[in-house]
Every structure is written in C-alpha cells, then in structure tokens.
Amino acid sequence: MSLAQDRAIDRSKLTVSDEVAIQITNMNKWYGEFHVLRDINLTVNRGERIVIAGPSGSGKSTMIRCINRLEEHQKGKIIVDGTELTSDLKNIDKIRSEVGMCFQHFNLFPHLTILENCTLAPMWVRKTPKREAEELAMHFLEKVKIPEQADKYPGMLSGGQQQRVAIARSLCMQPRIMLFDEPTSALDPEMIKEVLDTMIELAEEGMTMLCVTHEMGFARQVANRVIFMDQGQIVEQNEPEEFFNNPKSERTKLFLSQILGH
Amino acid sequence: MSTTKSLSYVRKEILEQQPAPRSQVGFTRWVRENLFSGWFNSILTLVSIFVIYKVAAAALPWLLGGVWDASSLEECRAVLNERFGNTHYACWAVITERWNQLLYGFYPDTEYWRANLAFFLMLASLAPVLFDKIPRKMLYLTMAFPFLLVWLVWGGTLWGVISVAAGFVLGGVAFKLVDRYGSMALSAIAAVVVAAIWWLFISPSVVDGLNAFLPFGHLQEVQSRDLGGFMICVIIGISGIALSLPIGIVLALGRQSDLFVVKTICVGFIEFIRGVPLITLLFTASLLLNYFLPPGTAFDLTLRVIIMVTLFSSAYMAEVIRGGLAALPKGQYEAADALGLDYWKAQRLVIMPQALKISIPGIVNTFIGLFKDTTLVMFIGIYDMLGLSNAIRANSAWNGIYWELFIFIGLVFWICCFAMSRYSQWLERKLRTDHR
Numbered sequence: 001m002s003l004a005q006d007r008a009i010d011r012s013k014l015t016v017s018d019e020v021a022i023q024i025t026n027m028n029k030w031y032g033e034f035h036v037l038r039d040i041n042l043t044v045n046r047g048e049r050i051v052i053a054g055p056s057g058s059g060k061s062t063m064i065r066c067i068n069r070l071e072e073h074q075k076g077k078i079i080v081d082g083t084e085l086t087s088d089l090k091n092i093d094k095i096r097s098e099v100g101m102c103f104q105h106f107n108l109f110p111h112l113t114i115l116e117n118c119t120l121a122p123m124w125v126r127k128t129p130k131r132e133a134e135e136l137a138m139h140f141l142e143k144v145k146i147p148e149q150a151d152k153y154p155g156m157l158s159g160g161q162q163q164r165v166a167i168a169r170s171l172c173m174q175p176r177i178m179l180f181d182e183p184t185s186a187l188d189p190e191m192i193k194e195v196l197d198t199m200i201e202l203a204e205e206g207m208t209m210l211c212v213t214h215e216m217g218f219a220r221q222v223a224n225r226v227i228f229m230d231q232g233q234i235v236e237q238n239e240p241e242e243f244f245n246n247p248k249s250e251r252t253k254l255f256l257s258q259i260l261g262h
Numbered sequence: 263m264s265t266t267k268s269l270s271y272v273r274k275e276i277l278e279q280q281p282a283p284r285s286q287v288g289f290t291r292w293v294r295e296n297l298f299s300g301w302f303n304s305i306l307t308l309v310s311i312f313v314i315y316k317v318a319a320a321a322l323p324w325l326l327g328g329v330w331d332a333s334s335l336e337e338c339r340a341v342l343n344e345r346f347g348n349t350h351y352a353c354w355a356v357i358t359e360r361w362n363q364l365l366y367g368f369y370p371d372t373e374y375w376r377a378n379l380a381f382f383l384m385l386a387s388l389a390p391v392l393f394d395k396i397p398r399k400m401l402y403l404t405m406a407f408p409f410l411l412v413w414l415v416w417g418g419t420l421w422g423v424i425s426v427a428a429g430f431v432l433g434g435v436a437f438k439l440v441d442r443y444g445s446m447a448l449s450a451i452a453a454v455v456v457a458a459i460w461w462l463f464i465s466p467s468v469v470d471g472l473n474a475f476l477p478f479g480h481l482q483e484v485q486s487r488d489l490g491g492f493m494i495c496v497i498i499g500i501s502g503i504a505l506s507l508p509i510g511i512v513l514a515l516g517r518q519s520d521l522f523v524v525k526t527i528c529v530g531f532i533e534f535i536r537g538v539p540l541i542t543l544l545f546t547a548s549l550l551l552n553y554f555l556p557p558g559t560a561f562d563l564t565l566r567v568i569i570m571v572t573l574f575s576s577a578y579m580a581e582v583i584r585g586g587l588a589a590l591p592k593g594q595y596e597a598a599d600a601l602g603l604d605y606w607k608a609q610r611l612v613i614m615p616q617a618l619k620i621s622i623p624g625i626v627n628t629f630i631g632l633f634k635d636t637t638l639v640m641f642i643g644i645y646d647m648l649g650l651s652n653a654i655r656a657n658s659a660w661n662g663i664y665w666e667l668f669i670f671i672g673l674v675f676w677i678c679c680f681a682m683s684r685y686s687q688w689l690e691r692k693l694r695t696d697h698r
Contacts, residue, residue: 070596089604097602107597111615111695120611121601153695173601 014203016224019046020079021177021208022067027076029062036062037073038232046176049209051219051240054229055255060212063229064179067210068099081176097125100170104182106162108154114141114165115150118172126173133172140168144198160191164198171202178202180211216260220244228252328352328666333359334659356663357670360654364670367490367645373417373482377493380414383407384500392685408501413481415489415497416562420479421472425465433457446606486564490645492674497564499633502571506632507625509572510579511618515609517584528580535577541638543570548642567639575632582628586621587613619693626686630679637675647671 022044029037037059044050052060065071066078069085069092078085080095109117118137122128128136141147144164146157154162163183170178180199184192196218203209203222213219219226219240226243228236228251236243236252244260247253284290297307327346332338332355342349357364366377387407390400409423433453440449472478489497516528535543547566590613598608618625640649651667654660 068600070599093602093604096600099600101600103593103597103600105591105593107591107593109594109597109612109616111619111693121603124607124611125602155695169601 014047014049014222014224015206016045016047020044021046021048021081022210023077023079024067025077027063027066027073027078029066029071029073029075036232037066040076040234042227042234044177044208044210046208047206048225049203049223050211050225050227051223052210052212052227052229053214053216053219053255054235058229059232060229061181064181064210064212067177067179068096068101070101093125097121097173098175099177099179100173100175101179102163102166102170102181102183104185106154106159106166106186108162108166108169110154113151113153114146114157117154117165118169121169122172137168137172140171141165143171143201144168145194158191159187160194163187163191163195167195167198167202177208177210180209180213182212182214184213184215214259216244228255230255324350324352328354330354330358335661335663336659352666353663354666356654356660356666360650360660363491363654364647364650365492367494367650368488369484369490369493370482370488373484376414376417376481380411381493381496383410383414384496411497413479415484415493416486417481417483419473419477419481421469421476425469426461429457429460429465432460486562487643489564491647491650494564494639494644494646495633495636498568498571498636498639501568502575502632502636503629505568505572506576506579506628509576510583511614513576513580514583514587517580518587532577532580535574536581540571540574540635541641543574544638544642546570563642563644567642567644571632571635574635575628578628578631579625582621582624583617585624586617586619589620590616619690622686622690622693626682630682633678633682634675647674 020043022042024040024042027037027040028035040063052064054060062071066073066085067080072087073085081098083091083095085091085095108114109120112120115134115137118141119128119130119133122133122136123130138147138150141150144167146161146164146168149157149161149165154165157165167183183199184195187195192215196215199209199211199218200222211218211223221240223240225237226240227234228243228247228249230251236247236249238248243252244256247256285294298304328351329338329341329345332341332353335353335356338353338355339349342351342353362371362374366374369377383403384407386400387404390396390398390404406427409427412426413420413423433456436456437449437453440452513528513532516524517532519525519528544567547570548563551561551566594612594616595608598612603611637646637648640646640652643649645653648671651671654667655663
C-alpha cells in the first residue's frame with residue numbers, strides 16, 4: 001500500500017484550475033437489462049487527480065471507459081473539453097486523440113517495436129512527420145526511463161516496463177486528460193512502484209488524471225479527490241484525508257476496512 | 263558436532279573437462295535413441311527397413327531405367343524389350359515428346375516466348391511482395407503485371423489493357439476527390455461508378471479508334487480455348503490467390519460489421535459459396551453465365567473461371583481470417599480506438615497485421631487447395647495438364663500410358679505446393695515477435 005510513498009512528492013506543485021475538463025451529467029448505462037451506471041454526475045476540473053475506488057463490478061472501469069467512448073452511455077451527457085460525446089464519429093475521434101488511456105493489460109501492439117508503438121498514432125492521426133514523431137517518442141520514452149528499449153518488441157519487456165511504454169505511447173498524442181484503468185493490477189509488487197512513480201511525475205506536471213486503482217497509498221498522496229463507487233453509483237467522494245480517516249457511508253467504511261485492514 | 267564437520271568440504275583442484283562417452287554423442291547416440299531404444303523399437307526399425315527396401319527395389323528400376331526418347335508407346339516398348347527383355351520400366355518419352363503441350367496447351371508455338379516472358383515477369387513481380395528485402399520500387403512492376411499478363415498471353419494491341427488500367431486510375435482519382443468532401447462509402451461508390459462508366463461506355467469506342475489509327479504494340483491474338491497445360495493452372499491459380507485474399511479480408515470484416523445489411527450480405531455470400539461444390543460454380547461459369555449477360559457481350563471463358571475460383575476461395579479465406587480476428591484480444595481494438603485511430607486505420611495498422619499473421623497457416627492452406635483445384639477446369643473443357651493427359655492418351659501413339667503422366671503432373675503440383683508451404687513457414691518464423 002505504501003510503495004508510492006518513498007518518493008517525496010511536492011504537493012504545492014499540484015494545482016487545480018477552475019476550467020472544466022470533463023462534465024458528466026445524469027449519465028446512465030445498461031448492459032442489456034442490467035443497469036451498470038446509475039445517474040452519474042461528475043465535474044472534473046483541469047489539473048485534478050481523481051482516484052476512483054470501489055469493489056469489483058461497481059462500474060468504475062465502465063465509467064471512465066465512457067469518457068472516451070470505449071463504452072457507449074445510453075442516457076445523460078458527457079462533455080469532454082467542450083465537445084459533447086454523441087454518436088458523431090468526428091467528435092469521438094477528436095475526443096479520443098485528446099484523452100490518453102492506459103489499460104490493466106497494457107495492450108501494446110505486439111507486432112510493432114516500442115518506438116513504433118509510440119509513433120503510430122502521432123503519424124497516422126496527427127500526421128506528424130516520421131522524424132518528428134520519433135523525436136517525440138524518444139522524449140517520452142526518456143521521461144518514463146526506458147529509452148534504451150526503443151527497438152525491442154513489447155514481448156521482451158517486463159510488465160512494469162510495458163506499462164510505462166503504454167503511458168509513453170499515450171503521452172505521444174499529447175493528451176490533456178489521462179485515464180488509467182487499474183494500471184498496476186496486473187503487475188508484481190516491485191514493478192508497481194516504477195509505474196506509480198511515473199504517474200506521480202505526470203501529476204506534478206499538472207496532467208488531469210482519472211485513475212481507477214486499488215493503490216490507496218497513491219490515492220492518499222497524489223489524489224485531490226477520491227470517489228467511492230458501488231452498484232453503479234457514486235456513493236461518496238471527498239478529499240483523500242477525510243475519505244480515509246473519516247468515511248461517512250457505511251458501505252465505504254466496510255470497503256476501507258476490508259482493503260486496509262490487513 | 264560430527265554432522266557439521268562432515269558437511270564441510272573444500273575443493274582443492276578443478277577437474278579437467280573430459281570427452282563424453284562415445285555412445286552419448288553424434289550419430290551413434292542418435293541411432294541408439296531413435297532406432298534401437300528397446301527390443302520393440304528395434305523390431306519396428308528392422309521391419310521398416312525391410313519394407314522400404316522392398317518398395318525401393320520395385321519402384322527405383324522402373325523410375326530410373328525408363329526410356330526418355332521415343333515417339334510412341336509402341337516404339338518405347340520396343341526399346342525396352344530390346345534393352346531388358348521386358349517392359350517393366352517407365353516410358354518417360356511421353357513427357358519429353360509432349361513437353362510443350364503439357365506446359366502451354368495449344369498455344370501457338372511461334373508465341374511461346376510470350377508465355378515465358380509473362381512467367382518470368384510474374385516471378386519478378388511476386389518477389390517484392392514475398393520478400394521485403396527486394397527494393398520497393400519493384401512494386402510498380404507488380405502493379406503493372408496483371409495488365410502485361412493479359413496483353414502478353416491474349417495478344418492484341420496495348421490499348422485494350424491501357425484502357426482497363428485507365429479505368430482503375432480514374433476510379434482512384436474519383437475516390438480521392440470525393441473523399442475530401444464526403445464519407446468513405448460515398449467515395450467508394452463514386453470510384454466504382456466512374457470506372458464503370460469509363461469501361462462500359464467510353465473506353466470501347468476510344469480503344470477501337472486508337473486500334474484503327476495507331477495499332478500500338480500489336481501481338482497475334484490468342485483465343486482462350488487455346489490456352490492450357492501448366493500455363494492455365496498458373497494463370498488461374500495466381501489470379502485466384504492474388505484476388506481472393508483482399509476479397510476474403512473484406513468479407514471477414516463485413517461479417518463482423520455492425521451494419522445489418524453489410525453483415526447479412528457477407529454471411530449470405532460466404533455460406534452460399536461454401537455450401538456449393540466448386541465444380542457446380544465452374545459449370546455455371548462455362549454454361550449458364552452467358553444466358554444472364556446482355557447478348558453480344560463476349561465474356562472470356564478464362565476470365566469467368568477466374569472469377570468463380572476467386573469467389574469460391576475468398577469465402578474460405580474469409581472464414582480463415584475471421585479465425586485470426588477472433589484470436590486477437592479485445593484490448594488491441596480498444597488500444598487502437600483509445601489512440602484515436604479510425605476504423606480503417608486501426609484495421610490496417612493494428613488488427614490486420616496481427617490477424618493475418620495468426621492466419622498464415624490457414625491462408626496458405628486455402629491457397630494450396632485453390633491451386634490444386636485448378637485441375638477441375640478440365641471438366642468444363644479447358645485443357646489443363648490433367649485434361650491434356652486424357653487428350654494425349656486419346657492419340658493412338660500414346661494410348662494406354664497412365665503412370666508416367668500422372669507422376670509428372672503430381673510432381674509439378676507438389677513442387678509448387680511444397681514451395682508455398684516452405685515459404686509460409688519461413689514467413690511465420692520471420693514475423694514471430696511476440697514471445698521471447
């Protein structure tokens with residue numbers, strides 16, 4: 001739980017602006033008959049670091065996947081960077097190129113080298129010339145501290161390295177918002193730290209982040225807001241200090257006692 | 263304690279390396295492990311050696327002692343009787359004597375150079391597709407080759423094929439122009455309409471005019487019914503292979519489409535074609551198709567057969583590729599989406615390279631099947647090698663010769679198919695990047 005804590009973080013660097021990055025109003029989603037997301041209301045300001053916690057099946061992943069339309073919502077409104085998500089493909093592509101995403105299983109492209117993984121989207125979506133895209137990719141690979149792996153294939157890297165490449169790949173599109181869907185859940189304890197360190201660095205640079213994770217140490221340290229979800233609803237949200245020390249709802253107390261209690 | 267004392271041990275000198283026992287290395291070891299590892303295996307080995315010896319003793323003299331120079335079966339037997347006192351030997355002379363016919367069918371013998379040139383051009387234009395070390399500029403030859411093939415094999419002036427090529431270029435231009443303003447589907451439709459207008463209404467008169475005033479690059483015309491032998495197998499086989507892969511990809515994607523109409527058409531097509539024997543389709547191509555076409559349109563028989571063979575194998579291809587698509591984790595689609603790649607870019611850059619790689623064994627399997635199925639055209643009156651073997655026997659000179667022709671034809675197909683198989687294995691090894 002405390003793996004992220006050995007890296008000192010300067011909280012004064014973490015600032016939140018008044019500008020709205022994401023606005024979700026009355027969002028509902030069903031899988032067939034099953035009501036997965038119920039009346040979600042959430043406003044995210046630029047520079048916020050939000051950690052979303054909750055038991056499995058509570059809809060946390062589904063919620064952040066709605067933000068870049070990997071899942072479609074059936075009711076309500078999602079506005080990302082001033083663009084509303086509708087079935088208009090142009091809007092969807094625009095939002096997707098502004099919003100970066102990291103997955104639990106990294107989802108690197110195994111047939112491409114690390115460098116090619118990073119240059120693919122800039123070259124084909126942003127039409128960046130190859131040289132420039134490669135420079136950009138190397139810049140971000142250095143940032144996640146694995147420039148020396150650029151010519152290898154994803155299968156040759158450790159899980160932690162792969163996840164850092166996945167972060168670099170997203171950053172190459174120079175997104176204004178990053179979504180993390182359980183980025184450390186598939187990693188060994190030693191590798192969790194290297195990924196969390198990278199995420200902390202991003203936070204310090206003012207990236208707007210939404211992060212589904214079970215790393216409560218990370219939440220305490222980096223998040224400015226923790227959201228607790230259960231049964232498709234937002235049950236409680238608060239500043240991390242209050243959230244962990246003084247949870248209001250019974251459901252939150254139970255959850256926290258289960259994940260922190262051992 | 264004494265136990266502690268006995269555990270303590272220090273080595274004083276390092277042992278030299280020593281050679282392994284004779285029975286543990288090289289050939290001796292291999293024989294011991296694989297052929298004589300126990301009494302049962304030893305018996306099996308001896309029995310197998312005996313069987314191999316018997317088969318070889320029977321077949322090898324027949325194969326190797328054959329006659330290569332004779333003009334009829336009778337003459338051949340006479341030579342054998344004189345040489346061995348019996349005729350239990352092969353009569354390969356039929357192959358040397360009918361060599362040209364087996365290769366070119368009834369193609370006019372003054373024009374063989376055209377077929378040979380087309381064959382070498384084919385190898386040259388396949389090279390950059392098969393091997394990425396070959397300079398990419400060679401791909402221009404690959405693009406021009408289908409038109410060169412038609413011109414070289416069927417003859418006529420160059421204007422005909424140039425006009426067909428111009429249709430593709432015009433379609434491409436229309437696609438680019440519309441693509442700037444409209445959607446993908448709209449530009450595809452525009453391309454097809456423009457090309458069709460050119461081919462059906464404008465091009466015939468243009469070609470006639472040019473032929474009349476400027477007969478450029480005229481070669482003696484050859485009719486489709488004169489094509490045959492190995493040549494027709496290669497023409498149908500290679501065309502079918504080259505066309506069925508892209509059509510198969512489109513069908514496989516269509517089958518997964520969210521659009522109900524597209525999906526229904528693709529599923530219907532695949533299930534219909536897979537449910538019908540190829541020979542039925544070939545009969546349709548040779549007999550029925552002309553009834554449905556507007557009177558006066560001469561639609562070449564070879565072209566009709568190529569279309570049918572292509573449609574047939576593209577249905578199989580679609581299912582093979584669907585298997586590859588199904589094997590890809592959903593995360594790959596999601597990662598491509600999340601990066602902002604649109605559907606076609608995601609397919610081209612992320613999904614297809616992986617799905618096709620997974621499907622290589624199945625794809626090559628379909629290719630090999632298609633290539634061997636080209637022998638079925640003998641049933642609709644095209645003289646491929648198998649059809650020619652019947653025709654050769656129908657001649658009194660070679661009446662009664664079976665084995666030699668069938669062995670030769672089998673060997674030719676085996677070489678082609680084995681080459682495809684080895685290539686696919688090499689390609690699989692080369693593209694293996696995910697493990698290690």
